[in-house]
Amino acid sequence: MTGADAAAPDAGESPSVRRVGDWDADRLADLAAEHGTPLYVQDLDRVRENCERLLAAFPGADVRYAVKAHTGRRVLEAVRDAGLDAECASAGEVDRALAAGFGGDRLHYTAVNPPARDLDYVVGVAEAEPDLTVTAGAVDTLDRLAERGYDGRVCVRVNPGVGAGHHEKVRTGGAAKFGIPYDRAADAARAAAERFDVVGIHAHAGSGIDPDQLDSHRELVARMGELARELTDPDPAGGAAGVGDAPAPLDLDYVDVGGGFGVPYEEDEPPLDLPAVAEATREAVAPLPAGVDLAVEPGRYVVADAGVLLTRVNTVKPTPDERVVGVDAGMTDLLRPAMYDAYHPIRNLGGGRGSDGGDAPAPEERGATAVTVAGPICETGDTLCRDRALADPVRGDLLAVGVAGAYGYEMASQYNSRPRPAEVALDDGTATVARRRERLADVTSTERAETATEPATEGGR
Numbered sequence: 001m002t003g004a005d006a007a008a009p010d011a012g013e014s015p016s017v018r019r020v021g022d023w024d025a026d027r028l029a030d031l032a033a034e035h036g037t038p039l040y041v042q043d044l045d046r047v048r049e050n051c052e053r054l055l056a057a058f059p060g061a062d063v064r065y066a067v068k069a070h071t072g073r074r075v076l077e078a079v080r081d082a083g084l085d086a087e088c089a090s091a092g093e094v095d096r097a098l099a100a101g102f103g104g105d106r107l108h109y110t111a112v113n114p115p116a117r118d119l120d121y122v123v124g125v126a127e128a129e130p131d132l133t134v135t136a137g138a139v140d141t142l143d144r145l146a147e148r149g150y151d152g153r154v155c156v157r158v159n160p161g162v163g164a165g166h167h168e169k170v171r172t173g174g175a176a177k178f179g180i181p182y183d184r185a186a187d188a189a190r191a192a193a194e195r196f197d198v199v200g201i202h203a204h205a206g207s208g209i210d211p212d213q214l215d216s217h218r219e220l221v222a223r224m225g226e227l228a229r230e231l232t233d234p235d236p237a238g239g240a241a242g243v244g245d246a247p248a249p250l251d252l253d254y255v256d257v258g259g260g261f262g263v264p265y266e267e268d269e270p271p272l273d274l275p276a277v278a279e280a281t282r283e284a285v286a287p288l289p290a291g292v293d294l295a296v297e298p299g300r301y302v303v304a305d306a307g308v309l310l311t312r313v314n315t316v317k318p319t320p321d322e323r324v325v326g327v328d329a330g331m332t333d334l335l336r337p338a339m340y341d342a343y344h345p346i347r348n349l350g351g352g353r354g355s356d357g358g359d360a361p362a363p364e365e366r367g368a369t370a371v372t373v374a375g376p377i378c379e380t381g382d383t384l385c386r387d388r389a390l391a392d393p394v395r396g397d398l399l400a401v402g403v404a405g406a407y408g409y410e411m412a413s414q415y416n417s418r419p420r421p422a423e424v425a426l427d428d429g430t431a432t433v434a435r436r437r438e439r440l441a442d443v444t445s446t447e448r449a450e451t452a453t454e455p456a457t458e459g460g461r
């Protein structure tokens with residue numbers, strides 16, 4: 001499905017950024033009181049706004065949501081209804097997208113060194129949903145698909161030799177792990193066309209592309225446009241296509257230039273000028289051969305500022321070097337600060353007790369203090385921020401960690417045998433539990449007697 005098929009959205013109607021200060025503090029406090037902490041809150045209305053802004057910026061393009069950013073069922077349904085396709089990184093994500101109502105024609109599975117059971121599963125799905133597309137970034141992956149009898153829609157993933165992103169660990173373009181090297185991609189795509197229906201080419205620069213990295217994005221897009229023209233050229237080097245040594249032109253449907261559109265995390269960081277990025281993308285890829293659409297696959301942009309993580313202060317510890325504020329959410333709930341030194345804005349919503357046992361003053365009446373906010377995990381790196389000025393936290397305060405809707409719950413783990421947090425979805429103001437809080441029994445559920453007879457090789461599908 002293309003963005004053009006979806007209900008025509010009005011460009012620029014919603015603000016292009018939602019800051020942690022824009023959330024209704026009383027509502028968040030009520031949700032924390034009702035559901036406990038740590039608690040993710042994901043606002044589906046904001047998800048819809050972000051989808052509409054993307055569709056408006058890329059009219060006529062295929063806009064695919066990178067499911068890995070947030071796989072929650074309610075989010076997937078909202079994205080589906082908004083008219084985006086689903087880009088899935090694993091059999092599990094394909095499974096979730098199917099369950100959320102994406103048909104095969106809206107499913108794109110990007111296989112990265114795919115485990116055998118993922119390929120088995122996806123090839124099985126493709127038998128029922130032949131419009132599903134598999135994006136493959138290695139000839140071995142293509143061979144393994146063919147070995148399973150797959151001869152359906154394939155997109156060839158290219159390593160464009162240029163990348164971007166907020167941290168070296170998330171710069172994908174140029175990383176040898178992803179895609180077929182650019183100078184071998186044309187031959188690989190033509191060879192693939194002898195075994196599959198090659199419908200597209202794909203490259204992804206990386207995640208969290210900042211405004212100052214747009215040149216890399218543009219370069220990637222230009223290279224992909226050039227490759228699309230080369231592959232579809234009916235008259236390569238003036239020779240007769242498909243005759244003698246001249247390669248037959250491919251009938252591509254699209255050139256997918258990936259996702260990675262960044263969002264502002266710091267309070268004073270300007271938002272990405274999405275219409276300008278879209279315009280630069282269209283210019284760089286042009287001219288696209290007739291019948292070849294542009295495709296993009298953003299994840300973060302759709303969900304990041306639609307989510308906050310609520311966490312309660314349980315310890316305040318002045319030390320000679322720093323003031324440590326202990327909270328009940330840690331790297332097992334939100335890994336990004338520990339893994340990438342990522343910045344997430346934090347707002348003190350108050351509600352704690354003063355030293356006299358009475359209600360502490362409202363946060364705006366307190367002075368700002370530089371603090372380290374640290375979680376309950378037995379790792380030194382388990383901090384949500386260091387040396388950050390917050391309205392002086394006291395025990396019992398509620399903190400809202402902003403821009404937590406992308407790669408937040410998704411990267412949560414049970415390390416230290418900590419159950420994963422709960423998540424509440426807000427839909428037109430109504431809150432429902434989208435993912436219940438895990439219990440200790442969930443942490444040990446795979447090692448209980450009744451599961452011991454299951455073969456360890458089965459993924460449980």
Ligand SMILES: Cc1ncc(COP(=O)(O)O)c(C=O)c1O
Pocket residue numbers: 066069087110172204206207208209258259260261297298299300301
């Ligand atoms: C292949 C692919 N597509 C899309 C995305 C989405 O990236 P982002 O969430 O930064 O938009 C990713 C993640 O980096 C990816 O690996």
Ligand SMILES: N[C@@H](CCCC[NH3+])C(=O)O
Pocket residue numbers: 068170172207208336406407
């Ligand atoms: N997990 C990363 C993004 C990786 C995107 C997937 N390739 C982050 O939180 O920024």
